[in-house]
Amino acid sequence: MPTNSGNHKQNAVNVREMIEEKRNSRNISNITEKLIPTILFIIASISVLTTIGIIYTLLSEAIEFFKIVPIWEFFTGTVLKPMSQNPEFGVLPLINGTIISSLIAMLVAGPIGIMSAVYLSEYATDKVRKVLKPLLEVLAGIPTIVYGFFAFTFVTPIIRSIFPEVEATNILSPGIVMGVMIIPMIASLSEDAMTSVPNAMREGSLAMGATKLETTFKVVIPAAFSGIIASFVLGISRAIGETMIVTIASGSSKNFTFDITQSMQTMTAYIVEVSGGEAAAGTTIYYSLYAVALTLFVFTLIMNLLARYVSRKFREEY
Amino acid sequence: MNQVNATKMEKRMHARIRKNNILKVVFLLATLFGLAVLAVLLVRVITQGAAWLDWDFITGRLSTSADRAGIMGALLGTVWLMVVVIPVTLIIGVGSAIYLELYAKKGKLQSFIQTNISNLAGVPSIVYGLLGLTIFSRVMGLGNAVLAGGLTLSLLVLPILIVSSQEAIRAVPKYLAEASYGMGATKWQTIKNVVLPASLPSILTGAILSLSRAIGETAPLTVLGIPALLIPFPEGLFDTFTALPMQIYYWTLDSSLVKEYAYLAAATIIVLLVLLFLLNSVAIFIRNKFQQRY
Numbered sequence: 001m002p003t004n005s006g007n008h009k010q011n012a013v014n015v016r017e018m019i020e021e022k023r024n025s026r027n028i029s030n031i032t033e034k035l036i037p038t039i040l041f042i043i044a045s046i047s048v049l050t051t052i053g054i055i056y057t058l059l060s061e062a063i064e065f066f067k068i069v070p071i072w073e074f075f076t077g078t079v080l081k082p083m084s085q086n087p088e089f090g091v092l093p094l095i096n097g098t099i100i101s102s103l104i105a106m107l108v109a110g111p112i113g114i115m116s117a118v119y120l121s122e123y124a125t126d127k128v129r130k131v132l133k134p135l136l137e138v139l140a141g142i143p144t145i146v147y148g149f150f151a152f153t154f155v156t157p158i159i160r161s162i163f164p165e166v167e168a169t170n171i172l173s174p175g176i177v178m179g180v181m182i183i184p185m186i187a188s189l190s191e192d193a194m195t196s197v198p199n200a201m202r203e204g205s206l207a208m209g210a211t212k213l214e215t216t217f218k219v220v221i222p223a224a225f226s227g228i229i230a231s232f233v234l235g236i237s238r239a240i241g242e243t244m245i246v247t248i249a250s251g252s253s254k255n256f257t258f259d260i261t262q263s264m265q266t267m268t269a270y271i272v273e274v275s276g277g278e279a280a281a282g283t284t285i286y287y288s289l290y291a292v293a294l295t296l297f298v299f300t301l302i303m304n305l306l307a308r309y310v311s312r313k314f315r316e317e318y
Numbered sequence: 319m320n321q322v323n324a325t326k327m328e329k330r331m332h333a334r335i336r337k338n339n340i341l342k343v344v345f346l347l348a349t350l351f352g353l354a355v356l357a358v359l360l361v362r363v364i365t366q367g368a369a370w371l372d373w374d375f376i377t378g379r380l381s382t383s384a385d386r387a388g389i390m391g392a393l394l395g396t397v398w399l400m401v402v403v404i405p406v407t408l409i410i411g412v413g414s415a416i417y418l419e420l421y422a423k424k425g426k427l428q429s430f431i432q433t434n435i436s437n438l439a440g441v442p443s444i445v446y447g448l449l450g451l452t453i454f455s456r457v458m459g460l461g462n463a464v465l466a467g468g469l470t471l472s473l474l475v476l477p478i479l480i481v482s483s484q485e486a487i488r489a490v491p492k493y494l495a496e497a498s499y500g501m502g503a504t505k506w507q508t509i510k511n512v513v514l515p516a517s518l519p520s521i522l523t524g525a526i527l528s529l530s531r532a533i534g535e536t537a538p539l540t541v542l543g544i545p546a547l548l549i550p551f552p553e554g555l556f557d558t559f560t561a562l563p564m565q566i567y568y569w570t571l572d573s574s575l576v577k578e579y580a581y582l583a584a585a586t587i588i589v590l591l592v593l594l595f596l597l598n599s600v601a602i603f604i605r606n607k608f609q610q611r612y
Contacts (some may be wrong), residue, residue, distance in 0.1 A: 041421070057448065
């Protein structure tokens with residue numbers, strides 16, 4: 001009998017322990033259940049912190065710069081001589097270089113990108129598209145430094161052998177290469193826009209006797225127009241922010257000129273030149289870095305917001 | 319009564335069809351243009367660099383004389399960057415994606431974070447360089463060490479990984495999670511044991527793609543002042559380093575002074591492209607092998 005009751009007692013204790021244990025583990029899992037969302041929220045807010053960090057650093061240092069160089073002088077000045085004895089900080093040469101290189105890039109990427117998109121979405125068979133599209137996207141995956149090397153050691157010599165008056169560093173060659181780099185972006189975004197045009201619209205047009213070409217230009221492209229424009233704007237934004245190609249192939253002359261055979265500096269290339277030159281913190285030239293970067297940031301931000309606005313506002317719903 | 323002039327009609331029809339056929343070829347040529355440039359670029363790099371690419375080049379130290387120069391330092395630097403970028407982006411990227419997809423209530427806060435992420439994706443990489451220079455190098459005092467470069471690159475590629483992880487999580491069908499809830503699992507248990515394993519292949523694919531973006535990036539590193547000089551091999555997170563893209567950058571710049579440097583740059587580009595190719599192959603392999611369709 002005593003052994004039996006002893007057993008009984010032991011069992012009872014075990015069960016009680018188990019209940020206790022269960023309650024504890026439930027408590028722990030309750031705590032984790034409550035903690036996890038908080039931890040994840042903190043992690044997710046790092047991206048917001050990044051934005052705040054970017055805006056804060058750019059603004060605070062740029063304000064220091066505008067205390068030394070008046071903001072009006074900065075945005076209207078056509079002379080940029082940061083290294084000279086009497087330095088002048090006019091940002092227009094850089095904005096000019098940025099706009100011209102982006103324009104050249106878009107003259108290459110715009111037409112070719114949209115023609116590729118038309119071919120891929122309207123003419124190519126499924127088999128052909130499945131081969132061509134990933135191949136085209138390889139272009140987008142190549143590091144920009146490789147494009148810079150290509151522009152400097154291959155494209156520039158070719159241009160110079162045809163037009164000897166072109167300088168060793170010029171804005172034309174990086175502009176063209178940048179265009180090639182942007183082709184896949186425009187092609188794939190425009191193609192997405194065109195593919196999302198419903199087939200019923202195409203068939204309606206074809207049934208009326210239109211050729212594929214007429215259908216493409218009179219039905220598909222107008223219907224996909226907002227997406228195509230958005231892809232262009234994103235392409236421009238990409239070209240404005242592109243750094244290594246222009247840094248390597250366009251040199252660092254800060255002339256305010258429209259001659260594409262000459263060397264010009266973009267905003268991005270200026271940042272590389274000045275920061276790589278180890279500008280000591282606290283000097284005017286160091287602060288100018290942030291003023292230029294702020295201008296660049298605002299340019300690309302406007303472009304990105306514009307792209308989103310266009311594709312949302314003018315999207316045709318079917 | 320006017321009748322349709324059959325011959326005239328046919329003539330016009332033929333012209334329209336011919337136009338269609340001609341432009342079809344033009345469109346095809348435009349598509350092939352990008353690929354032709356890609357081919358020229360690759361052939362050019364390989365013909366210039368292949369002769370210089372041997373074991374001594376890969377394992378050698380940096381040298382001013384072109385014959386003896388090697389890229390082991392840059393290669394190690396890139397590996398060290400990956401050591402920082404991989405854990406940082408995975409934790410922050412996947413964590414943010416889980417929060418946004420599974421915890422955040424649909425509302426102002428969630429759409430604010432979402433808009434913020436898509437805006438960050440459009441910020442030029444050089445601006446991230448300035449952020450890194452100010453915050454990591456100057457304020458935190460990391461200088462141009464591996465950690466400063468790695469953190470800067472991590473912030474740069476985070477938006478890509480967050481968005482791709484979100485898509486991966488969204489692709490997991492609801493009924494899997496419902497089944498888990500039905501068995502009495504809590505939310506976190508469901509995420510840990512059901513949602514994450516199901517979306518892991520897609521998340522890894524996105525992670526590898528963002529990693530390959532990070533190791534090809536040059537602009538932020540130039541802003542941080544990463545050198546390409548005769549420095550000792552990096553051995554830890556706080557050592558000065560150089561990376562493959564920086565090596566290519568300096569050799570390309572100096573190729574107008576020393577002609578051989580162009581070949582060295584080309585050889586380094588081959589190494590970098592092979593590395594990227596391998597990473598992407600792994601990503602494609604994972605996607606094809608482990609991705610389940612529900």
